[in-house]
Amino acid sequence: MPDGVFAVAIIFMVIVAPVWIIFHYVTRWRIAKTLSADDEQMLSELWHSANKMEDRIRQLEKILDAEAPGWRAKA
Incomplete structure (x- = not known):
């Protein structure tokens, strides 16, 4: 089970977190642009x-x- 949690954490850190951060700042940029x-x-x-x-x-x-x-x- 710890290997599965470790794999999910790695996937989150490599894929989900960067996409989440990018969308966060894109949204902020669009709000500031108006x-x-x-x-x-x-x-x-x-x-x-x-x-x-x-x-x-x-x-x-x-x-x-x-x-x-x-x-x-x-x-």
Whole structure:
């Protein structure tokens, strides 16, 4: 009987334990890879801010084009 227990222990250590550890860390990696609710909200706010800044820059460029037509060549 002790030989059977020893064989089961060896099989567990060689096959089951490594697979178990690999799946554990793969699961942890997938959980860490996803965005939390706070991260999603912050990303949404940053996206909105970037769009507002892009609109402002376009408006400023239109104003500069009207008031100082050669400003792009100077920059």
